[in-house]
Amino acid sequence: MKSRYMLLLAGLLPLSAAAQQPALSQAGTAGQANLNALVAGAPTIVPHGNNEAVVGSPYLENRWLPARLKMSNNVPLAPVPLKFDVLNQRLLMQPLDRPTDSLQLNDRLVAGFELEEPATPLAPGRTRRFRRFAEAPDPRQQAEYVEVLHKGRYTLLKRYTKQFIKGDSHQAYGSSRNYDEIKDGNQYYLLRPDKTLVPLKLTMKMLQAAAPELASTLKAAPGAGTAKTDAQWAAVLAAAEAN
Template identity: 55%
Template sequence: MKIHHLSLLALLFSAGVAHAQQDAAAQTNLNALAAGAPAVVPRGTADGLKGSPYADNRWLLAQITLANNLPLAPVPLKYDVLDHRLLMRAPARPKDSLQLDDARVLQFVLNEPATPLSPARQRTFRRFAEAPAENHKRDYVEVLHQGRYTLLKHYLKKLNKANYQGAYSTDSHYDEIEDKSVYYLLTPDARLVPVKLALKPLQGAAPALAAALKTAADAQKPKTDAEWTAVFAAADPAPAK
C-alpha cells in the first residue's frame, strides 16, 4: 500500500511540474508576440473623438491560436479594427496597451462574461480567408454562427476627421470613427453572400432555412448580434461531432 501511495504522490508531483512548465512556456510564447513598447491608442484631435476603434471596448480574456499550435497563456485582449491590430494588457504592465505581433495568429476567442441580461459566451474571431477583397483576407471576422451555413461579421471602421475650418467645412468639431461593418452568410456551396441582419434578407440568402428562420425569429424577436446568433443556432444547429 505504501508503494502505491508513494507512486501516486510521485505521479501527482510530476503532473504538477509538467503543468507548471506548460504554463511557463505558454507565458514565454505570449511574451514573444508582444512588442516591447506600449502601443499608442486613439485619442482624437480637435474637440475630441466620437465612436470606438475596437470590436469591443472591454478588455476581455482571450485564447489565441497560432499557426504552429504553440501554447499561449490567456490574456486580456482588444481588437483594434481601425488600425488592424491586436492589443494585449500584460499582468506586469496593467496600465499599458501592448501590440501583439499577430502574423502567426490564426484566431482568437474572447470570453464575454455574464450580465444580468445575458449569459456568458465565447466569441470566435478568425482570419477572413473568404474575403471578396484581397486586402481584407488578413482581417479578423467574427463567427456568429457555424452550422451548414456560417454567419460572419466583418468589422470595418472609418475615421472622419474634424472639419470646421475653411470654405468647405462641415462644422464638425470632433473626429468621428464610423462603424461600416458588413455581415456575410457563407453557404454550404461556399458562396459568400453579403446580408443585413433582418429576416427577409437572411431568408433570401438561405432559402433552405426560410421556414426555420421565421419560426425562430418570431419566437425570439432578435435585434442584437447575440440574438441573431441564437436564431441561427435554432434554425441551423451545428452538426454533432
C-alpha cells in the same frame, strides 16, 4: 506566471511594447521614427486613440477582455488581456506585469482568437469567436478578423469596420462638426455549404434569400418574429438548421 508570459512573447514575436505616452510622440519626424522602429521590430509607442477631441473609439471593446489566441502552428498559449483595434486592424495585449502598458502583437501566426465577455445584470457572460476572413472576395480583407456568430452547415459572419473622419472646423465654410470622429460600420455574411459567401442584412427576407433551403424553417424557428440582436439571429439560424 512570469515564465508563461515570457513564453507568450517568444511565441508571438511582438512588434512593439508601448507605455501610455503623450500623443506628441506620434507627430512629425517622431511619428516617422516610431513607424520605422515598428517595422524593424524595436520598441515603439502605440497610440491609444483616447484623444478627447475624437468622438468614437478605434476598438471593438474599450475594456481589456480575457482572450485565448488560436495559433496557426497550434502552439498553446495562456489567456491574455486583449483589445481588438478595428480601425488599424491590429491586436493589443496588456502585459501581466505592467498593467498600464500595451503591447502590439505581430499576429502573423494568429489564426483567430476568443474573447470572454463577463456577465452583466442585463446579459449572461459569453465567448466571442473571431477568425481570419479567408473567404473575403477582396484579397485585402482576407487577413482581417471576422466574428463567427453561428457555425453549422451555414456560417454567419460579422465583419467590423471603423472609419476615421477628420473634423472640418479648419475650413472656412465647413459644417459645425469641429471634432474628429471614428464611425462604426459592419457587414454580415452568410457562408453557404457550397462555400458561396453571401453579403446580407440581418432581416428574415434577406436571410431566407441567402439560404432558400432553410426559408420555411427559418420563418418557423423560435424567436424568428422578434429577432433583433446578433445573438438572437444566430439562435434563429441554429434552430432552423436543427430542424
